[in-house]
Amino acid sequence: MRSVLALILGGGRGSRLFPLTKARSKPAVPVAGKYRLIDIPISNCINSELHSIYVLTQFLSASLHRHIANTYKFDMFSKGFVEVLAAQQTNESADWYQGTADAVRQNLSYIQREDPDDVLILSGDQLYRMDFRHLIETHRGHRADVTIAAIPVGERDTAGFGLLSMDAHSRVTGFVEKPKTEEERKPYYTSADWIERRGIPCNGRHYLANMGIYLFKTQVLYEVLTAKPLATDFGKEVFPRNYKTKTVCAHLFDGYWEDLGTIRSYHESSLALAGPAPPFDFFAPDGVIYTRMRNLPASRVNAAVLEHSVVSDGCVIGADSRIERSLIGVRSRIGNGCTVRDTVIIGSDRFETDADRAANRKAGRPDLNIGDGALVERAILDKDCRIGRGVKLINRDNRQEGDGPNGAYHIRDGIICVPRGAIIPDGTVV
Structure with a gap:
């Protein structure tokens, strides 16, 4: 699907994952015994027939670059690629990335070079399996300027995520970033009936969390990133500023999804993979997770x-x-x-x-x-x-x-x- 370009954000210093990020970038952190975190979003892209992929990093990216170069090679006729874009000084900016939106803005020239219809923006530290073709179908079916992937969560999880509300036509009607009080959360409470009418069991999950997965029309992405004052973060600035004037829609997702941005979440999610019924199954025949081939003996x-x-x-x-x-x-x-x-x-x-x-x-x-x-x-x-x-x-x-x-x-x-x-x-x- 050459009309969609994927950008995977490598994140900042990864201080919450220290010491795993002491000598490597967050997307290069090993996971599940033989993979790296970056393999998850790249594999989701490949399984969704998205073969134009940039990975944006700025910290300790050498091992990540080596892993990607040794793993993801497309044949010369497909024109597919997975490339690392490390932060660098340019004529436009001499600063390191100040946030998610700033990271994408500093690489707009690469987007312009590819000239896609839409740009898919992903996080590099999440464990999930998603067919992005369904997200693209929602985006284009609603003629949205931006589509945000959202997942139902329970009240105890709301403090760690941005929350959104949406109407019956999937249009986003409000945002709040990591609410700390009941007063902040209250407008984003969603009834069980509303969620279940969309084919998703509620199970006590009455809030819709922003998954950090965004699909932009390319022209709209240019507009929101170059508008003054310049925004540095999507969740905190870009969406709250623009959801009333742009067509911002949400795509509901109900599979396993975990942010591995802390030592606790990394440890708990890793041990869950070893259970008799792991919530994320690397053995699934659909949605294979790829990684570098190693010529190793059996254990x-x-x-x-x-x-x-x-x-x-x-x-x-x-x-x-x-x-x-x-x-x-x-x-x-x-x-x-x-x-x-x-x-x-x-x-x-x-x-x-x-x-x-x-x-x-x-x-x-x-x-x-x-x-x-x-x-x-x-x-x-x-x-x-x-x-x-x-x-x-x-x-x-x-x-x-x-x-x-x-x-x-x-x-x-x-x-x-x-x-x-x-x-x-x-x-x-x-």
Whole structure:
């Protein structure tokens, strides 16, 4: 569908996902054992026959660029592309992106070069499966200037999202960004009958949340981004300023959708994938999620016990170990007699040889990734970390926030996060 250009916003510094974003951009964060967050929106585009895709980033984009270059290659006759547009100084602007709208405005020249009829704007840190052709059908069927994807949410979730209201003709009639009080929420309460008439079960979800997925007529996008004063954010400025004068419609969606912008949401969503009935199914035959092909061997499990866990390619799990409700990423190595519970292990970039392990002994350095007899609970272990023998990562003091010596670990939302390449010496108790 060459008439639609997709722009995927990479987000800012990703401070709420620190330390996973310490050395990589948010869209490059690994997810589900073998994927990266950016694979989700790109795969949704490809499955929707949208093959013209720009990814907008400004922080630590080298690994993201490498992943995209190694993964998404279209044949020379399709004219499809997935390209990274990193923030840069231009004759028009010397500033980094100030918000979602500003990021798109600084790349208007690339949109003009492609000359699409419509521009689809997506977020790079969400887990969902959507056929954008249905969104496009809603957009063009209503002759909308802008169409916003919206999902019903319960009252307890409203503080984290922008809310909208809409009339019987799907036209948006109001916006509020992340309401904090009942007074702010009240005008956006939607009756169960109204929601269910649109074929969506209400189930106590009486508010319509902005999903951060927008489809603009290209000319309208130019107009709203160049109007003075210049807007920096879509949810806070562009839509509240324009919904009364432009035809702004909403497209209701009722599938699984999760924003993975915090350590807590990342941890909870990752563990949910390991359950017996995951809310997001990577095994679904429709809407395949693509990623970089790796020539890795099958994983080897040596007399270990696994319960409700996902084990990716190239892993070795030692004898008498127990893995419960955990997600094990590519090339992970877990020693003998370990217990890993409610934990996400991102894995490693390489295998260690016997010579490497001998060098580790000589240097007093643990092997990749978890040594014999370790106990790891409610944690996220980033790539290439080294957890020594007999280590206990259990948040012994039940802290919600905290940082270890020399950045060896961080505690966020009560979850122990070990940064990429960090070393936890033998016998350490956290």
